[in-house]
Amino acid sequence: DARVTQTPRHKVTEMGQEVTMRCQPILGHNTVFWYRQTMMQGLELLAYFRNRAPLDDSGMPKDRFSAEMPDATLATLKIQPSEPRDSAVYFCASGPAGTGPVRVNTGELFFGEGSRLTVL
């Protein structure tokens, strides 16, 4: 049963520490998204990759957040330095390449279980 795998599931850290969250997308999927979920803001799109290339990270605070895909099986989201306001659940999602001559992806995403981050 193919699924998106995220680690760690839970992370408690102190303000100022570096946090790295990892995601293994479903094999063969070529789009990867990072979302952040909080009670106040709901689901926010942080970054988006297609074929490992970053296409949009406009939702991400650039001064402290960075997202990368070092290879097709790994996506990372790093926060340095972390702040209490970063406390949230971070979700990774992947999507298939799509079908047809232009390989249009109709938008169905597969989400991981999330990484719950608490910054004290």
Next chain:
Amino acid sequence: AQSVAQPEDQVNVAEGNPLTVKCTYSVSGNPYLFWYVQYPNRGLQFLLKYITGDNLVKGSYGFEAEFNKSQTSFHLKKPSALVSDSALYFCAVRVDSSYKLIFGSGTRLLVRP
């Protein structure tokens, strides 16, 4: 700008009764619309989508949604609710050809026995 609105924070319904979770959208061009469900401490799961064609879309777990272009709505429905349907439901719209999904604020569905 593309957006979706879910006007109800919570919907309460008795088991066995029909349920409706509302969603309205604002897009330029043809909308790609989605419903996802989130159970406690879990990631979102895809329920159904509207791309084109029949306005009534059927999805997982007996859910369906009706696309209404004139009212710019995409309400989620189920003829007979189950207690196990209690969860957080998100409506989403795809943004252009970028494959990005913009989610609504979510509606908590509570089905009482």
